[in-house]
Amino acid sequence: xxxxxxxxxxxxxxxxxxxxxxxxxxxxxxxxxxxxxxxxxxxxxxxxxxxxxxxxxxxxxxxxxxxxxxxxxxxxxxxxxxxxxxxxxxxxxxxxxxxxxxxxxxxxxxxxxxxxxxxxxxxxxxxxxxxxxxxxxxxxxxxxxxxxxxxxxxxxxxxxxxxxxxxxxxxxxxxxxxxxxxxxxxxxxxxxxxxxxxxxxxxxxxxxxxxxxxxxxxxxxxxxxxxxxxxxxxxxxxxxxxxxxxxxxxxxxxxxxxxxxxxxxxxxxxxxxxxxxxxxxxxxxxxxxxxxxxx
Ligand code: SF4
Ligand code: SF4
Numbered sequence: 052x053x054x055x056x057x058x059x060x061x062x063x064x065x066x067x068x069x070x071x072x073x074x075x076x077x078x079x080x081x082x083x084x085x086x087x088x089x090x091x092x093x094x095x096x097x098x099x100x101x102x103x104x105x106x107x108x109x110x111x112x113x114x115x116x117x118x119x120x121x122x123x124x125x126x127x128x129x130x131x132x133x134x135x136x137x138x139x140x141x142x143x144x145x146x147x148x149x150x151x152x153x154x155x156x157x158x159x160x161x162x163x164x165x166x167x168x169x170x171x172x173x174x175x176x177x178x179x180x181x182x183x184x185x186x187x188x189x190x191x192x193x194x195x196x197x198x199x200x201x202x203x204x205x206x207x208x209x210x211x212x213x214x215x216x217x218x219x220x221x222x223x224x225x226x227x228x229x230x231x232x233x234x235x236x237x238x239x240x241x242x243x244x245x246x247x248x249x250x251x252x253x254x255x256x257x258x259x260x261x262x263x264x265x266x267x268x269x270x271x272x273x274x275x276x277x278x279x280x281x282x283x284x285x286x287x288x289x290x291x292x293x294x295x296x297x298x299x300x301x302x303x304x305x306x307x308x309x310x311x312x313x314x315x316x317x318x319x320x321x322x323x324x325x326x327x328x329x330x331x332x333x334x335x336x337x338x339x340x341x342x343x344x345x346x
Contacts, residue, residue, distance in 0.1 A: 052081075052203075052206055052207070052211060052212055052213065052214060053212065053213050053214070053234045053235075053335050053336070054213075054214045054216060054232065054233040054234050054235075055073075055213065055214070055215055055216065055233065055234065055235050055236075055237060055331065055335060056085075056216040056218045056229055056230055056233045056235075056236050056237070056262075057069055057070045057073075057215070057216065057217050057218055057236075057237050057239060058218040058220075058226065058229070058230070058236050058237070058238050058239070058253050058256075058257070059218075059220050059238065059239045059240060059249065059250075059253065060220065060238075060240070060246070060248070060249020060250050060251075060252050060253045061220050061245070061246070061249045064239045064240055064241045064246065064269055065239050065241070065269040065270070065296075065302075066086075066217060066218070066220070066239040067084075067086070067091055067092050067095065067217055068095070068302065068305075068306060068311075068312060069237070069239050069267060069269075069324075069327070070082070070084075070092055070215055070216075070217040071092060071095040071096055071311040071312065072311060072312040072313060072324040072327075072328070073215055073324070073327070073328055073331065074096060074174070074176040074177065074215055074311075075176055075311055075312070075313045076313070076324060076325060076328040077176065077177075077213060077215070077328070077332075078176070079176065079177045079211070080176060080177045080211060080212075080213045080214070080215050081177055081178055081179075081202055081203075081205060081206035081209070081211040081213065081214045081215070082096065082174065082176070082177055082178070082179040082180070082202070082214075082215050082217075083179070083180050083181070083198050083199055083201075083202035083214060083215070083216045083217070084179070084180070084181035084182075084198070084217045085195045085198050085199065085216055085217060085218050085219050085225065085228070085229040086217050086218065086219050086220065087167065087181075087182045087183070087184050087191050087194045087195055087198065087219065087225065088184055088191055088219065088225070089220075090181050090182065090183060092179075092181065092217045093170070093172070093179065093181050094309045095309060095310070095311050096174040096175075096176065096179060096311065097174065097309075098170075098172030098173055098174045098179045098181075099172050099173055099174075100170050100171075100172045101171050101172050101173060102170075102171050103168055103169060103170045103171065104168070104169055105165045105166075105167070105168055105169075106165070106166050106167045106168070106169055106182075106193075106194060106197060107163035107164070107165065107166055108163070108166030108167065108193050108194070109146050109163065109164075109166055110146035110148065110161045110162065110163055111139065111141045111144045111146055111161070111162055111163075111164060112125075112133070112134070112139045112144050112146070112148075112150050112151060112159050112160070112161060112162075113139060113159070113160045113161075113162045114134075114137045114138075114139060114150075114158055114159055114160075115158045115159075115160065116137050118156050118157065118158035119137050119154075119156060119158040120155075120156050120158075121136070121137070122155065122156075124153055124154065124155065125149075125150035125153065125154055125159060128149060128150065128153055129149065129150055130147075130149075131143050131144065131145050131147075133145070134150060141164070146161065148161055164185070165185050166184070166185050166193075166194070167182050167183060167184045167185060167194045167197075168182060168183050168185075169181075169182045169194070169197055169198065169201060170182065170183075171201060171205065177211065178202075178205050178206075178209060178211075180198050180201045180202040180205065181198065182194050182197070182198050191219070191224070191225045192224035192225050192227065192228045193228075194225075195219060195225045195228035195229055196228045199216070199228065199229070202214055202216075213335075216229060216233065218230065218236075226253075226256060227256070227260075230256065230257060230260055230262055231260060233262055234262075234263075234335060235262065235263055235264070235265065235331070235334060235335050236253075236257045236262050236263070236264045236265070237264070237265050237266075237267060237293075237331060238250055238253050238254060238257075238264055238265070238266045238267065239267050239269055240266060240267070240268055240269065240281060241268070241269055241270050241273065242268055242270065242271060242273055242274040242275075242276075242277035242278035242280075242281055243273070243274060243277055244277060246277070246281075247277055247280055247281050247284070250266070250281065251284065254266075254288060254290060263334075264290050265290070265291055265292075265293045265330070265331065265334060266281070266285050266290055266291070266292045266293065267292075267293060267294040267295075267296065267327060268281055268282075268292060268294070268295045268296070269296050270296070270297065270298045271295040271296060271297055272297040272298055273298055278295070293327060293330040293331065293334075294323065294326060294327040294330065296323045296324075296327075299317075299319065299320055299323075301315045301317045301319070301320050302315070302320060305320075312324050
């Protein structure tokens with residue numbers, strides 16, 4: 052099974068729109084939304100939830116008031132200033148367990164609150180896995196790994212040939228969890244100075260993991276100077292720009308209405324994404340896929 056990840060240096064470049072379009076064109080694929088901090092692919096693909104479960108990720112200290120003698124030992128020793136009296140600030144607690152270890156009254160319990168909810172569902176274009184982080188949960192890399200593991204298991208079980216991954220934005224731990232082991236990265240970038248800078252960082256991240264990259268410039272007519280700089284920098288890095296999609300009012304309207312690009316039933320929109328799909332699948336060698344034809 053081939054794995055294709057869509058990446059962008061930052062959020063809001065159209066990465067999720069591209070993922071949705073490729074899922075539609077592929078006909079039947081496994082889909083994973085690894086943008087767990089701001090998942091929205093499910094808003095476009097509208098999966099039917101088949102099952103879901105809670106992930107417990109971080110440990111947090113919790114003091115039992117009945118057992119606590121108010122000796123103040125834990126407050127004094129906590130290096131993160133997470134304890135005030137018998138209250139623990141869950142956002143400051145790092146879960147090191149020191150307070151539980153030193154408490155002379157065994158009044159501190161280490162608990163694992165819900166860190167994320169993982170969903171497994173089905174869309175008209177294939178099965179899909181996504182997740183939602185609990186408020187304040189920071190361990191999104193673990194959740195991304197879980198989403199990918201679920202997606203890979205489902206893909207193998209159901210015989211999918213391609214796993215499409217909507218990757219996390221940025222270059223941190225969740226992105227690394229998104230890209231490890233994939234065959235190809237498609238970078239979606241906008242032609243702005245920050246977009247170009249973020250694209251280069253994302254390309255460096257992919258290169259570090261020896262993952263070949265392609266680039267799609269979204270809203271390429273928004274800033275011709277920056278678009279040309281992206282083309283030049285990609286050329287110097289030996290990275291192919293496989294698609295340039297101009298600003299299309301129909302796409303903006305589709306996003307506002309939570310519609311996928313092909314649901315616009317607009318020929319111009321369809322042609323841009325069909326061309327992108329053809330080039331990406333050619334690079335991946337997924338010739339056995341049978342793309343939906345666009346007129
Ligand atoms: S060390 Fe234990 S007994 Fe002392 S204040 Fe903390 S929780 Fe209470
Ligand atoms: S688990 Fe560690 S970080 Fe959390 S309150 Fe206890 S000592 Fe502080």
